[in-house]
C-alpha cells in the first residue's frame with residue numbers, strides 16, 4: 001500500500017516537473033556561439049613586448065591572438081535583445097610575463113554582462129603580482145565598464161554584433177590591476193553572438209511567454225497541479241477504504 005502511494009506521488013511530481021523547468025528558463029535568446037575580440041590594453045601590450053619589460057604573452061584555454069586582438073570563444077549565455085539584458089561567458093586566458101618573470105599576470109574567462117539599464121560590464125579573473133609586489137587573485141571581478149551607447153543589439157541574420165564598444169577600468173578593476181587608475185581607457189570590445197533563429201518579435205525561447213495563439217505556461221502548471229492533487233486524493237480514499 002505504502003509503495004503504491006509513493007509511486008502515485010512520484011507520478012504526480014513527474015507530471016508537474018516539465019512545466020516548472022520550462023518556465024524557470026529566463027527569457028531571451030540562447031547564445032549558440034560567439035567571439036569576444038579585445039586587445040586588453042594597447043599600451044600594456046606595447047610595454048610588455050617593448051624594451052622595458054622584455055616580455056611576451058601566451059594564450060590558453062581557447063583564447064587566440066591575432067595582432068592586435070585576443071579572441072575568446074563564447075561558452076554559454078543568454079541575451080534578451082528586445083529589452084537588452086543578459087550575460088555571456090567566454091573561455092580563454094592570456095598570461096602576460098615580463099621583467100624576467102617578476103611580471104606574471106593572467107587574465108581569464110571574461111563575462112559580458114548587459115544590465116537592464118542598457119549599460120555593460122566585463123567581468124574578468126585576474127591573478128598575479130602587482131608592480132608593488134602584492135599578489136592579486138580575483139574571480140569574476142567587475143573589471144571594465146562597457147559603453148554600449150549606440151550599439152544595436154538586435155540580431156541581423158541571427159547574429160548580435162557589438163562593434164568596438166569603448167571600455168574604461170572600474171574601481172574594482174583598478175584594485176585587481178592597480179597600475180592603472182579607475183576610469184583609464186582599455187581597448188574597445190567587439191563581440192559577435194550567434195543566437196540562431198531565436199524569434200525576436202516577442203517570443204522568447206524557453207516558452208515562458210506566449211506567442212499569439214499559444215498555450216500560456218500557467219495552464220500546464222494548473223493541469224499538473226490538478227493531476228498531482230487528484231492522485232494524492234485518490235490514494236488516500238483508496239487507503240481509507242481498505
Ligand code: HEM
Nearest residue numbers: 043044047052099102103104105129130131132133179180
Ligand atoms: C622589475 C619590476 C618592474 C619594473 C622595473 C617595471 C618598470 C616599469 C616602467 C619603467 C614602466 C613605465 C613604462 C612606460 O612609461 O613606457 C612600467 C609601466 C607599467 N608597469 Fe611595470 N615594472 C615592473 C613590474 C611590473 C609588474 C609586476 C606589473 C604588474 C602587472 C607591472 C605593470 C605595469 C603597468 C600596467 C605599466 C603601465 C604600462 C602602460 O604604459 O600602459 N610592472 N613599469
